[in-house]
Amino acid sequence: MNEQKPKLKLAVYWGAACGGCCVSVLDVHEKLFDVVAAADLVFWPVALDTKYQDVEEMHDGFIDLTLFNGAVRNSENEHIAKLLRKKSKILVAYGSCSHLGGIPGMANFFTKEEIFRRVYEESESTINPEKIKPQPEYKVTEGTLEIPVFYNDVRPLDKVVDVDYYLPGCPPQTERLVEVFMAIVTGAQLPPKGSVVGAGSKAQCEECTRTKTDNKLIKKFKRPWEIYDDGVTCFMEQGVICMGPATRSGCGHRCIKGNAPCRGCYGPTADVTDTGAKIMSAIASIIDSKEPAEIEAIIEDIVDPAGTFYRFSLPSAMIRRRL
Amino acid sequence: MEFRPQIIAFLCNWCSYTGADLAGTQRMKYQPNVRAIRVMCSGRIEPTFVLRAFIRGADGVLVCGCHPGDCHYQEGNYRCLRRYHLLQKYIQQMGIEQERLKLEWISASEGKQFAELVNSFTETITELGPCRLKQVMEELT
Ligand code: SF4
Ligand code: FES
Numbered sequence: 489m490n491e492q493k494p495k496l497k498l499a500v501y502w503g504a505a506c507g508g509c510c511v512s513v514l515d516v517h518e519k520l521f522d523v524v525a526a527a528d529l530v531f532w533p534v535a536l537d538t539k540y541q542d543v544e545e546m547h548d549g550f551i552d553l554t555l556f557n558g559a560v561r562n563s564e565n566e567h568i569a570k571l572l573r574k575k576s577k578i579l580v581a582y583g584s585c586s587h588l589g590g591i592p593g594m595a596n597f598f599t600k601e602e603i604f605r606r607v608y609e610e611s612e613s614t615i616n617p618e619k620i621k622p623q624p625e626y627k628v629t630e631g632t633l634e635i636p637v638f639y640n641d642v643r644p645l646d647k648v649v650d651v652d653y654y655l656p657g658c659p660p661q662t663e664r665l666v667e668v669f670m671a672i673v674t675g676a677q678l679p680p681k682g683s684v685v686g687a688g689s690k691a692q693c694e695e696c697t698r699t700k701t702d703n704k705l706i707k708k709f710k711r712p713w714e715i716y717d718d719g720v721t722c723f724m725e726q727g728v729i730c731m732g733p734a735t736r737s738g739c740g741h742r743c744i745k746g747n748a749p750c751r752g753c754y755g756p757t758a759d760v761t762d763t764g765a766k767i768m769s770a771i772a773s774i775i776d777s778k779e780p781a782e783i784e785a786i787i788e789d790i791v792d793p794a795g796t797f798y799r800f801s802l803p804s805a806m807i808r809r810r811l
Numbered sequence: 812m813e814f815r816p817q818i819i820a821f822l823c824n825w826c827s828y829t830g831a832d833l834a835g836t837q838r839m840k841y842q843p844n845v846r847a848i849r850v851m852c853s854g855r856i857e858p859t860f861v862l863r864a865f866i867r868g869a870d871g872v873l874v875c876g877c878h879p880g881d882c883h884y885q886e887g888n889y890r891c892l893r894r895y896h897l898l899q900k901y902i903q904q905m906g907i908e909q910e911r912l913k914l915e916w917i918s919a920s921e922g923k924q925f926a927e928l929v930n931s932f933t934e935t936i937t938e939l940g941p942c943r944l945k946q947v948m949e950e951l952t
Pocket of ligand 2: 823824825826827851852853854875876877881882883884885887888
């Protein structure tokens with residue numbers, strides 16, 4: 489008998505995201521044929537017209553694999569995260585926002601009130617003398633209009649639902665996605681639940697091809713545009729903050745190959761809890777001074793340390809928001 | 812109820828812990844708010860330790876090591892000093908008062924200085940009131 493394997497059911501969803509993760513899925517290019525041969529896409533708002541209601545009607549565990557990208561910022565994101573958890577056998581936090589909070593997570597440096605004030609009152613292009621703000625509910629003659637509730641805090645997916653795997657990156661490397669996907673299709677032995685997949689376990693520096701010397705001591709931090717990058721020497725040794733020492737490898741150091749320092753999107757390495765704390769250690773060891781005043785002056789050159797060290801990971805850091 | 816601050820003190824084994832011990836053996840009286848954690852060197856105190864102390868409910872964190880030039884591992888206290896300045900900038904950005912984190916050098920013979928430090932730091936933290944960090948983090952769902 490010609491036994492045909494049933495096709496996998498695949499879903500992709502975006503929460504608070506920029507759309508880049510969905511594009512990274514599209515970037516499988518001609519490999520898409522392999523994907524479509526092995527899987528049916530049952531839900532993917534960016535590409536298909538499946539409605540939320542259709543998902544609600546699926547029986548629990550109907551979807552084999554869901555790639556959830558984007559953070560959880562509002563009630564809609566949360567609702568769909570919980571719905572997809574119920575409907576999916578494997579739920580993957582796909583991309584930095586879902587994995588750690590990502591760029592939208594930097595909103596945790598502010599409160600909801602501050603964000604609304606800035607966006608709906610103060611921003612340069614806004615004229616809003618009546619100070620109208622979005623209301624989750626609004627009554628009109630035809631009935632009540634509803635929009636999602638904007639939360640005070642941004643959360644990564646695993647602070648909302650149980651997550652099976654994490655596939656890091658902003659966005660993840662499409663090649664890694666294909667590998668992970670094919671592993672699932674072929675029924676290869678899957679790593680234990682909670683693993684980070686599609687990435688290395690060591691720090692970025694260990695794969696980085698830039699030249700490192702033992703004597704990396706610096707007197708001044710510079711922003712990338714302030715140096716004539718020789719294209720060869722480690723960024724840190726040139727005084728430019730690079731998140732490499734605290735960041736998980738696996739991206740193929742794309743930024744560094746493009747002559748830009750690592751920004752940390754792959755998140756902390758396996759043995760590190762807090763990316764920022766780790767990079768603070770690394771930076772402290774290269775500052776070339778023993779004098780408190782001079783050290784302070786050197787550190788003064790780091791513009792926005794918290795934002796730099798926790799660019800992708802604030803909502804999953806030890807301190808998840810500004811007080 | 813009167814606010815009694817909880818203070819965590821990371822003390823390096825060779826100087827500061829010995830200094831604190833001296834305060835004890837000399838029967839000096841000082842505020843009982845400090846919980847001492849002995850580490851081999853102030854250079855061992857990773858930023859994570861300090862952040863974790865705050866997350867778990869410390870109202871203030873004291874970091875003590877040997878005086879500059881006296882570290883038994885040569886450079887540990889300088890490393891500590893640089894971490895301290897970075898942490899100061901970071902916790903300020905996160906809305907934690909910088910006064911809640913303090914670095915002091917205490918030698919093995921400075922029992923008196925240690926007792927005074929504990930008293931003055933306890934006073935500062937008492938004036939500041941409780942640190943909200945633990946509660947805020949717990950309230951985040
Ligand atoms: S700090 Fe950055 S540039 Fe230097 S080795 Fe590490 S990853 Fe490469
Ligand atoms: S041994 Fe005391 S600071 Fe290093």
